Amino acid sequence: MIAVFLEHHEGELQKGALGVLAKAAQLGDEVAGVVLGSGVKDLAARAGRFGAAKVFVADDPALEAPLPQPRVDALAQLVHEQDVDTILFAVSVLSADVAAGLAARLDAGLNWDLVDLASDNGNLVGKRPALEDTVYVDVGWTGETRLAMFRPGTFDPVETGGEAEVIDLSPQFVDFSTQATMLEQAHAESEGPSIEDADVIVAGGRGLGSPENFSLVEALAKALGGAVAATRAVVDAGWYPYATQVGQTGKTVSPKLYIACGISGAIQHKVGMQGSGVVIAINKDPNAPIFEYADLGVVGDLNEIVPKLTQLVEQRK
Amino acid sequence: MKIAVCVKHVPDATVTKRIDPGTKRLDRSGEGALNPFDTQAVEEALRIKERDGDGEVVLVSMGPERALDSLRKALAMGADRAILVSDEQVAGSDLVATSRVLAAVLEREGADLVVFGQQGGDSDGAVLGAAVADRLRRPIISQVAELEIAGGKLKGKRQTEFGYDVIEAPLPAVVAVSDAINEPRYPSLKGIMGAKKKPQETLSVGDLGLEAGNLGEAGSRTSVLALNDPPARGDALKIEDDGSAAEKIADFLAERKLL
CATH class of the missing domain: 3.40.50.1220 (TPP-binding domain)
Known part of the structure; x- marks a missing residue:
């Protein structure tokens, strides 16, 4: 099953991630969303409205700050314990670190900067512009687990109004994953004309x-x-x-x-x-x-x- | 403090890059240069060493023999020594295979701090730092635009989609610096002359005790299936300023009713 990492900020699922979810749902099979954070159960329920048949939720204080390494632990566990073989990400500062760490942890192929994804008899093919977008490269995966990151704004979210089955995860964190701590999150105020x-x-x-x-x-x-x-x-x-x-x-x-x-x-x-x-x-x-x-x-x-x-x-x- | 900086030899910016249709890999036969994003990583490592008054800056790279040219440039900036993993068996390595090789060298070196540049100038990936950090089982702070080190901890300020974060992690750790963190120095003549004499070690896969099956294309988990032309786009116009460029832009705007 394909799972989509649903990044959230201040209680909102991010548009880019919901767009990737919509794309994944178009490929045919059931798609899962993954919501990792602290106090995020409500958010998980909301993902069903954007095309997720299932939502995996890890609700843990260690996932409160948007830091990558505890998320690598949770997603690695998801792949080991559930029927998930593909995880898709809308690229962001956070998701790039999560996807890259997960690739190393699972020995899984990561293709990035994709602008499209197609399913060819169950084989996924990503489309990646390269060399300043002068070449479009079809990329694939050779391992059991497939990871992909998409360019921001590639797909628009589609509100399907569905309801997702919510499945709780209880992640275990490895020693080094929780060593980094968030001291400050200074969010820029908008100033002047937009x-x-x-x-x-x-x-x-x-x-x-x-x-x-x-x-x-x-x-x-x-x-x-x-x-x-x-x-x-x-x-x-x-x-x-x-x-x-x-x-x-x-x-x-x-x-x-x-x-x-x-x-x-x-x-x-x-x-x-x-x-x-x-x-x-x-x-x-x-x-x-x-x-x-x-x-x-x-x-x-x-x-x-x-x-x-x-x-x-x-x-x- | 011992600082390792991971650097890459990439096709020079002035070379028109191409993908070899046979191997479907980036053609690296032309002129190469130190990845511009890595110069900020080298600079930051040198500044830490200079602030501390002691320590060592070790360069770590993977690539063809020619990559020694780029390592010498970073040595000329002031790094102390360089290690290059150069082996036919690592050619075509993707993220999982490359991170495995670099992690093996870094394990051996046991640096307090590992520094990466923001991204590969050729791959546009900003992923290697986090992958290597996972293999080394160390904390990572990426996109760092301001770095402070004190009391065995490092503090990085970085920009995200939502504003600025300040993240702290204990050493040993891995950071990937943003290209805004500093203005890299140019090598001095003395630095360039001295670089040739600095230790430069070339390692094979066997030296690192790695198995060939985990490296190169065999050890990679992604593949290139086909190369296609990009979707058609409108004709772009490019002119050199001969003193009349401002008039030409104004005319261009007027033609499109944007003035």
């Missing part, structure tokens, strides 16, 4: 060179009546606030126009903005992956181009 609703986004990355150069991006955004966004690298470096971050961690945006300034365009960024209408990229590195998915790519110095463009926009609008 980038999720903006029609135009001008985004800045490490190629800006310094936090001060965000003023170039801000001026262009203002001229276009748009919002300013940032990449994870510059947010982590403290150049710009977390609320403006686009990407795998951070926000998913779909403006009509997205202008990327000094952004190399790693896959983690792409998944947050690939729904944009028109993408323009300005970068001095001609090999930057962002050019692979920009409608207009400009190889050049953004310090020259962006202020000139701001001026032109102001003149012409």
Whole structure:
């Protein structure tokens, strides 16, 4: 049976995981959800509404903090004790560590970055874009247990309104799994206008060179009546606030126009903005992956181009 | 403190990467370089050693003989010695097989701290640290953007989808650092000259007491079935700035009624 790791946050099952559940349910056979946490029994019941025929629940104080290693213990036990041979994950900071730890623990194949999954006479085949999405690779599994991680936002949840059979697990934790502890979980408050609703986004990355150069991006955004966004690298470096971050961690945006300034365009960024209408990229590195998915790519110095463009926009609008 | 840094030799960013249709593996015959995401891991290890005033930074890698070039770059940055597992039998290893080899070297080294970079620049995977940590039976903190070590414990601040977490773990432990954790140094001329003389050990699978059946393609649990063209997409336009790029962007926007 296929089981889907259902990540949750503040009492909500995450949309990405419910999307993977919907995909798994489409493959034909009964699908299980797995909910791991503390005080999560209610959540488990809710998974039935999104296509899970069964929900395995481990409700344990050791699973309270979203740390990976106790979850590896619980999922390894699930595979050993129940009729589960495949576990699917929507990628996240947490689930990547869980899936990778589980692969090592069970000697199980892990395919990641998948955008689709098909069943070919019971053999699962994953689809994985590679080399900046220039090749689509069909990947498979050769062991007894199969693990897969999907790109965020790949599938939408489907509300079926069903009811799941809830099965309790009593996980045993190994010594090293509970050594890491969560000291703080500081959840960013949203500040300023939300980038999720903006029609135009001008985004800045490490190629800006310094936090001060965000003023170039801000001026262009203002001229276009748009919002300013940032990449994870510059947010982590403290150049710009977390609320403006686009990407795998951070926000998913779909403006009509997205202008990327000094952004190399790693896959983690792409998944947050690939729904944009028109993408323009300005970068001095001609090999930057962002050019692979920009409608207009400009190889050049953004310090020259962006202020000139701001001026032109102001003149012409 | 003894710090091991796991690094990888990947195709250079300027090389157009291709997958060999025969072996269905990434073609690694062209110019290679130290995985850019690993330079932050090396830098962080060097900073810890410099802060402590003593200790050792050991590089651990798996790859072809040519990977020594990348190890020398990290030695030139300041690492003390390098270990490369180079053996035909490990070619084609996936996550489970690769983590098995690295864990065997790391068991032997017994470092207090094992550091990984954020991800493989070629595989886009951010999974090896957690897999190796499980094999070593040690705690893992991944995506660490700020690292503090004191009193036998490490404290890592990292970003998730929901904001920032601060996680603590006792040593020995494994961390995977984010590419935002530091600005890696460039090797100095003296560093480059000195790198050649630093200890560089090449190991075979037999040296590690590993069985061939658990390694390479035989030890892998994933397979590549077919290579396909990506779905068709619209024509992308790419221009070099000759001084008129701003005008061209403005025209492009006007044509699409975005101005």
